[in-house]
Amino acid sequence: MSKKKYYAVKKGRKTGIYENWEDANKQVNGFRGAEYKSFSSLEDAKEYMGLENKKIKSTNFNNNQNKVIAYVDGSYNDKEKIYGSGVYIIHNGVEKEFYKYGKDANFINTRNVVGEIIATLLALEYAKNKNAIEIDIHYDYDGIKKWAVEEWKTKSDIAKIYKMKLEEYKKYLSINFYKVKSHTNNPGNTKADELAKKAIDEMTNKIEFDISLYDNIDRIKKYANNINFKFENFKIEDFKLLKKLLSDNFEVENIETQNSIDSFKAKSNIFNTHLKIILYKTNTLTIQGKAHDVFIIVQEFLSKYKNYIEILQLNEEYFGTNIKETESEFETIMNNLSNFFTIEIKNLLFTAYLITKQNKEVELNNTSYKFDYSFYLMPIMRVLEAFLRSIICDKYRINCKKDSFQGVFEKNNEDLKYCFTDVARNKINNFEIENALEKCYNFYHKRHKYAHAKNNFAQTKTITDSDKVNEFIIEGIKLIKDTYDIYINNKKI
Helix, strand or coil, X not given: CXXXXXXXXXXXXXXXXXXXHHHHXXXXXXXXXXXXXXXXXXXXXXXXXXXXXXXXXXXXXXXXXXXXXXXXXXXEECCCXXXXXXXXXXXXXXXXXXXXXXXXXXXXXXXXXXXXXXXXXXXXXXXXXXXXXXXXXXXCCCHHHHCCCCCCCCCCHHHHHHHHHHHHHCCCCEEEEEECCCCCCCHHHHHHXXXXXHHHHHCCCECCCCCCCHHHHHHHHHCCCCEEEEECCCCHHHHHHHHXXXXXXXXXXXXXXXXXXXXXXXXXXXXXXXXXXXXXXXXXEEEEECCXXXXXXXXXXXXXXXXXXXXXXXXXXXXXXXXXXXXXXXXHHHHHHHHHCCHHHHHHHHHHHHHCCCCCEEEECCEEEECCCHHHHHHHHHHHHHHHHHHHHXXXXXXXXXXXXXXXXXXXXXXXXXXXXXXXXXXXXXXXXXXXXXXHHHHHHHHHHHHCCCCCHHHCCCCCCHHHHHXXXXXXXXXXXXXHHHHHHHHHC
């Protein structure tokens, strides 16, 4: 005996649910643009027609604690300038409703889009905090997926924040996107839409886990500043080396430029921004764009040049400080230590000191925000590592791994600080030098998490206080200087 079927006619001569094909066919046969579908259950047929909006059909009901199903939507009230976010969650056999409103002037120009994004981020935050490993995002605004898969460029601040936070959630979750046509009476989408409107109408929030956009505004705004850097008499061999270095860390694409020997663009690992790097026939290198994470690596590459200070002077306007005066201060502070380092390391150390002289604050919609300064610690961290290796590995010939000090230092269970292993301590055999080097390493190890995220800012811990990052850099320089003086004085004894 065949199973009973129901025929739902959404568009036809007469819409409705029919129990036999003969009656349904009369409504759709020859009708232009007819929409109809057969179902094995009346409940599913009613859902298709939008007659039952209270529940998601049972086949989609989610009893899996490792997976979250989320319907997200956003709304906007132009008169009140308020946006709303609605999230309908099905997880582990339970339905949950969340909503949130906002009226931040930084995002209001995107209207309902900011609500769509916040709803998606709220769903992702819920899944993360519930230790789920997978989430299905059902959305009706195309940008939710298209920004995620980079089909659309992230031009607005909220889109950039969305893309950056999405990269963070990808570390914890497998994220699937499913498009839902808006206003088609999809129960989950309808519920999310109602919740988004409710947030605006009542100006209230109902959330289990909140998300913040403000801690990302400073990081986003950094990417709005245009880099314009220039280098004369740049060799073609070095250009090839730079291109290879960036190719190992970023997505690189060749571009055509008039009067150039070679040119390419390197894409940021975070946003759809690029750094254009062009070597002209005059051997002038130009670097332009907004991919600041790429530029950090470029600076590291340029620091190996003996005329690095001259290169910086040529671009003094970009740094916003007097390079020659800063160099003079730096030499006075470092004194004889400058001769201990190679040119490349000395230049990196100067770059670290130069950072403390730069103005880092920006104005955003009449509100003062600060950059995320974490990446500024990269030069001082690199110098600290080189300094420790030059004494521990080179001077005392203690075996150091290429990418770590494993086997050289171990954590002390009493104060949780790192100290030399017995093998390393026996080779140094000097308490003052050991103590100074341990202080140096503990500072390096503690701050390492801020500066080294393999060029991925999404994985980098943030420092939002310019005074704090300057303090870290100065403390690092002082530790190097003091440790070197102790090392030299004890070697003379």
